[in-house]
Amino acid sequence: MESEFIALDKAGEEVEWLQNFLENIPYWPKPVAPVCIHCDSQAAIGKARSMMYNDKSCHIRRRPNTFRELLSSGIITIDYVKSKDNVSDPLTKGLSREGVKITSKGLSLRPRTSQHGGAGATQMLTGIRTMSLAAANQAQEGGDIMGSITMEIGNDGVAVITMLNPPVNALTLSAIEELKRCYEEAIDNDNIKAIVLSGADGRFCGGLEISVVENVHKHGDISLLPDASIGLVVNKMENGKKPSVAAIQGFALGGGLELAMGCSARIATPKADLGLPELRLGVIPGCGGTQRLPRLVGTSKAVDMLMSSKSITSEEGKELGLIDAIVSSEELLTVARCWALDIVEGRQPNCNSLQKTDKLGTQDESLEILRSARQRYTVPHYRACLDVIEEGIISGGYSGVLKEDKVFKELVLSNTAKGLLHVFLAERATSKVPGVTDVGLKPRRIEKVAVIGGGLMGSGIATALIISNISVVLKEINHEYLLKAVKSVEENLQGFVTRGKLNQEKLKRTLSLLKGTLDFEDLKDVDMVIEAVNENVCLKQSIFEDIEKTCTSECIFASNTSTISLDVIGKRTSSQDRILGMHLFSPAHLMPLVEIVRTENTSPQVIVDVIKLTKILKKVPIVVKSCTGFAVNRSFFPYMQGPDLLANLGVDIFRIDRVITEFGMRLGPFQLQDVSGYDIFLAGVKEFVAAFPGRAFQSPLVQLMVENGRKGKKNGKGYYTYNKGSKPEADHSVIEIVEESMQLTNIAPGGKPISVTDKEILEMIFFPVVNEACRVIEEGIVVRASDIDIASVHGFKFPSETGGIMFWADTIGSEYIYSKLKSWYEAYGDFFKPSTFLEQRAAKGLPLVSYRLQQITYLVQQISDLFLLFSMDYSSTTTGWLYAVTDNLPGATNVWPIFIVSNKLIIRCNRYKELKIDQHFPDQHKRL
Numbered sequence: 003m004e005s006e007f008i009a010l011d012k013a014g015e016e017v018e019w020l021q022n023f024l025e026n027i028p029y030w031p032k033p034v035a036p037v038c039i040h041c042d043s044q045a046a047i048g049k050a051r052s053m054m055y056n057d058k059s060c061h062i063r064r065r066p067n068t069f070r071e072l073l074s075s076g077i078i079t080i081d082y083v084k085s086k087d088n089v090s091d092p093l094t095k096g097l098s099r100e101g102v103k104i105t106s107k108g109l110s111l112r113p114r115t116s117q118h119g120g121a122g123a124t125q126m127l128t129g130i131r132t133m134s135l136a137a138a139n140q141a142q143e144g145g146d147i148m149g150s151i152t153m154e155i156g157n158d159g160v161a162v163i164t165m166l167n168p169p170v171n172a173l174t175l176s177a178i179e180e181l182k183r184c185y186e187e188a189i190d191n192d193n194i195k196a197i198v199l200s201g202a203d204g205r206f207c208g209g210l211e212i213s214v215v216e217n218v219h220k221h222g223d224i225s226l227l228p229d230a231s232i233g234l235v236v237n238k239m240e241n242g243k244k245p246s247v248a249a250i251q252g253f254a255l256g257g258g259l260e261l262a263m264g265c266s267a268r269i270a271t272p273k274a275d276l277g278l279p280e281l282r283l284g285v286i287p288g289c290g291g292t293q294r295l296p297r298l299v300g301t302s303k304a305v306d307m308l309m310s311s312k313s314i315t316s317e318e319g320k321e322l323g324l325i326d327a328i329v330s331s332e333e334l335l336t337v338a339r340c341w342a343l344d345i346v347e348g349r350q351p352n353c354n355s356l357q358k359t360d361k362l363g364t365q366d367e368s369l370e371i372l373r374s375a376r377q378r379y380t381v382p383h384y385r386a387c388l389d390v391i392e393e394g395i396i397s398g399g400y401s402g403v404l405k406e407d408k409v410f411k412e413l414v415l416s417n418t419a420k421g422l423l424h425v426f427l428a429e430r431a432t433s434k435v436p437g438v439t440d441v442g443l444k445p446r447r448i449e450k451v452a453v454i455g456g457g458l459m460g461s462g463i464a465t466a467l468i469i470s471n472i473s474v475v476l477k478e479i480n481h482e483y484l485l486k487a488v489k490s491v492e493e494n495l496q497g498f499v500t501r502g503k504l505n506q507e508k509l510k511r512t513l514s515l516l517k518g519t520l521d522f523e524d525l526k527d528v529d530m531v532i533e534a535v536n537e538n539v540c541l542k543q544s545i546f547e548d549i550e551k552t553c554t555s556e557c558i559f560a561s562n563t564s565t566i567s568l569d570v571i572g573k574r575t576s577s578q579d580r581i582l583g584m585h586l587f588s589p590a591h592l593m594p595l596v597e598i599v600r601t602e603n604t605s606p607q608v609i610v611d612v613i614k615l616t617k618i619l620k621k622v623p624i625v626v627k628s629c630t631g632f633a634v635n636r637s638f639f640p641y642m643q644g645p646d647l648l649a650n651l652g653v654d655i656f657r658i659d660r661v662i663t664e665f666g667m668r669l670g671p672f673q674l675q676d677v678s679g680y681d682i683f684l685a686g687v688k689e690f691v692a693a694f695p696g697r698a699f700q701s702p703l704v705q706l707m708v709e710n711g712r713k714g715k716k717n718g719k720g721y722y723t724y725n726k727g728s729k730p731e732a733d734h735s736v737i738e739i740v741e742e743s744m745q746l747t748n749i750a751p752g753g754k755p756i757s758v759t760d761k762e763i764l765e766m767i768f769f770p771v772v773n774e775a776c777r778v779i780e781e782g783i784v785v786r787a788s789d790i791d792i793a794s795v796h797g798f799k800f801p802s803e804t805g806g807i808m809f810w811a812d813t814i815g816s817e818y819i820y821s822k823l824k825s826w827y828e829a830y831g832d833f834f835k836p837s838t839f840l841e842q843r844a845a846k847g848l849p850l851v852s853y854r855l856q857q858i859t860y861l862v863q864q865i866s867d868l869f870l871l872f873s874m875d876y877s878s879t880t881t882g883w884l885y886a887v888t889d890n891l892p893g894a895t896n897v898w899p900i901f902i903v904s905n906k907l908i909i910r911c912n913r914y915k916e917l918k919i920d921q922h923f924p925d926q927h928k929r930l
């Protein structure tokens with residue numbers, strides 16, 4: 003393997019090299035490994051020889067991977083060599099020696115005590131460790147090692163293989179290789195009779211490491227996928243001649259459950275989650291799950307689990323035959339060991355699930371199940387999954403595994419898989435708010451909440467809370483309203499019963515958590531108040547005054563306003579630090595999105611508390627700053643106006659609806675107007691016209707509809723006609739009204755309808771949304787661009803397989819979007835005027851949402867400045883400065899895995915918190 007160390011002498015080269023280097027790292031490992039940048043080429047080259055290519059480094063010698071892959075797997079650190087002439091610098095030398103010492107230790111093959119060593123077991127580490135400098139540091143301090151597999155052999159002849167890769171023990175490429183090697187070794191070693199496969203830290207395994215898939219996406223190269231299905235599960239686990247038993251705790255998901263199903267038996271702790279959620283990520287299981295699950299639980303249940311991506315508990319798994327025994331976590335390893343030995347002794351069956359047929363029923367029965375599933379699931383990757391199951395039913399499990407492998411590899415590169423993976427990651431990113439969630443604050447428990455106002459929103463919010471086991475005091479102003487509100491909550495709960503999500507007994511218990519009141523006094527012991535009354539400033543202000551007087555000084559005050567500034571609402575109180583917006587979408591008990599609106603004064607603790615609450619409600623929070631419409635409605639207000647603009651330019655409204663629904667939105671924009679109600683539509687338009695008069699488009703169309711006796715779905719007459727029991731039908735008589743509107747606005751060039759393709763219709767409707775979202779990003783309303791993706795998917799039902807509106811925009815390109823908007827702006831006016839942010843991104847050819855790239859670009863610039871400004875001079879100011887820089891990185895949460903070590907400057911910022919420690923304890927540098 004060639005060394006990739008580079009010696010650079012000129013400042014300009016550094017920037018370019020660093021830019022290329024950072025962009026070429028396939029993916030950043032989780033948890034991050036440090037990148038070590040230092041200024042001593044001789045030391046670096048020496049380090050490379052002595053550490054990475056020495057005899058101790060068996061793992062690296064064995065693997066054919068490139069240097070960058072090793073880095074991405076968190077296995078090695080990298081040195082950035084700035085110049086050749088700093089060899090004698092004492093600080094650098096000190097670091098290098100220490101680094102050599104620590105890392106060499108990490109590379110050695112010494113026996114090491116595993117945390118899972120049972121009493122009397124022979125502790126023997128057979129997994130060959132390589133580790134990053136951070137891991138080496140941790141190991142030295144007695145902590146765990148990141149991303150590794152350990153194997154220990156007990157005196158009983160059972161080898162326990164443990165997966166250890168926090169937070170979910172996901173399977174990295176190296177973990178899969180190590181698993182294979184451990185199995186090989188266990189099979190070859192005559193002292194080993196059987197194997198137990200387990201996961202560390204109370205979790206079995208969350209499946210394939212997602213960054214492996216990201217890497218495949220980035221390079222478009224499926225050869226970067228591991229050979230786990232045949233290479234590991236079939237060849238080593240199933241056909242390896244020694245039985246293995248899975249000891250499952252916490253969860254076994256995706257590839258994790260697939261490994262477990264490749265074992266001869268599965269022992270689990272109570273309430274463990276078992277599932278194959280791959281379809282949710284746009285792929286199918288790729289390690290035999292489509293074949294082994296039906297053979298263990300039957301075709302019908304397997305199809306259910308796969309199509310829904312939902313997991314089952316170990317108790318259900320036991321009933322279905324997926325789990326062989328349920329035991330406490332204390333007994334888990336002992337029972338699994340005994341079970342494995344029982345298999346060896348013939349006291350328990352050695353079950354090869356791929357060969358099982360007893361649960362499958364007849365071929366015709368299975369095929370019928372698949373046929374009926376095909377009618378329900380028409381999305382291509384769902385269909386592909388059913389085809390793969392069918393292959394196994396008809397031609398046998400192994401044949402199914404081969405087809406599964408092929409289809410998995412085709413699907414993994416699909417745009418759907420890219421979009422859905424982005425949604426998965428972006429959804430998890432929303433609850434990371436720099437300066438709020440990464441400063442060590444612990445969420446306080448919110449057990450009792452008051453909801454003020456029991457209308458549509460208030461009763462929905464109360465429902466969402468009680469169904470999540472949170473007690474609610476629902477306050478109304480009179481008995482009549484209160485009764486109505488309680489009835490609404492009951493109806494909402496009944497809806498859950500109808501959908502099979504609640505039984506009558508649970509409904510009763512849930513309702514018992516709701517208490518109605520007319521008296522503020524009943525609010526005195528609540529942890530939080532959510533005000534959900536009409537959008538009336540005075541009313542809200544007086545309510546906030548009242549609750550401040552009644553509630554404890556710790557109580558959080560939230561408003562469900564969608565328009566009014568929180569500062570105004572809380573103006574008459576002195577509790578600004580505990581006031582925020584909690585904007586839920588209607589119906590609040592069903593819609594998953596919550597905008598948490600913070601003001602300048604909202605304390606981080608309160609935000610952390612409310613983020614936690616939204617998680618308990620099983621909702622997705624986005625933390626936003628206040629502005630008209632906040633992030634969601636503000637970004638999508640052009641979606642309310644663009645279709646009307648097109649209609650006034652003469653584009654057929656039903657064609658517009660067709661284009662938009664074919665794209666994947668549930669309803670076309672005109673049908674949406676019908677369904678949501680013209681009054682709401684007009685109120686929304688009014689609000690945005692007032693806030694953004696320059697670029698808002700005012701169409702007389704809806705007003706004309708109202709004047710013509712049309713109220714949309716409300717009176718069955720809108721752009722469509724609505725008759726009970728039948729599908730809405732396009733009402734072509736509205737064309738006359740549209741023409742009247744066209745005459746009033748007179749914006750169609752020459753008074754004639756414009757000619758556009760379907761693609762242009764789509765673009766003219768969604769590019770203005772992208773444009774407004776750019777303004778939202780530019781104004782810092784959202785923490786990161788990808789939050790808008792989540793807002794679009796959960797708030798506006800933008801098709802999730804696109805990855806959300808901004809991710810979708812990036813697949814098109816900022817330059818293209820800018821150029822189109824610019825040309826429409828010139829032709830049709832300000833509604834299309836490109837935002838500055840979009841213009842700048844387009845000019846530089848940069849994507850809009852790729853926060854990774856945004857961070858790289860930003861960081862490279864800062865680092866080069868840093869080198870230029872401070873390269874020779876370390877001071878605490880410098881650390882503080884970089885801290886501030888990283889703090890402000892768009893989307894930065896766990897800040898960059900970078901070590902910067904110039905000859906007199908060491909900055910360690912591989913994680914936000916560590917950087918902070920550096921700031922407080924500058925002496926720590928000396929330890930390096």
Ligand SMILES: C[C@H](O)CC(=O)SCCNC(=O)CCNC(=O)[C@H](O)C(C)(C)COP(=O)(O)OP(=O)(O)OC[C@H]1O[C@@H](n2cnc3c(N)ncnc32)[C@H](O)[C@@H]1OP(=O)(O)O
Nearest residue numbers: 169170172208209210211212255256257279287288289430
């Ligand atoms: C070949 C195979 O068939 C293909 C596969 O296996 S594809 C992967 C299939 N597995 C999955 O889809 C499981 C996805 N993960 C989950 O459902 C949930 O994360 C979980 C149930 C495991 C844990 O849930 P929860 O405790 O709520 O924590 P959650 O916030 O979701 O995740 C914790 C962290 O683990 C990360 N994580 C979860 N699953 C991961 C995975 N498979 N790989 C890498 N990281 C993962 C999350 O991104 C998150 O990271 P962050 O803290 O930096 O944001």
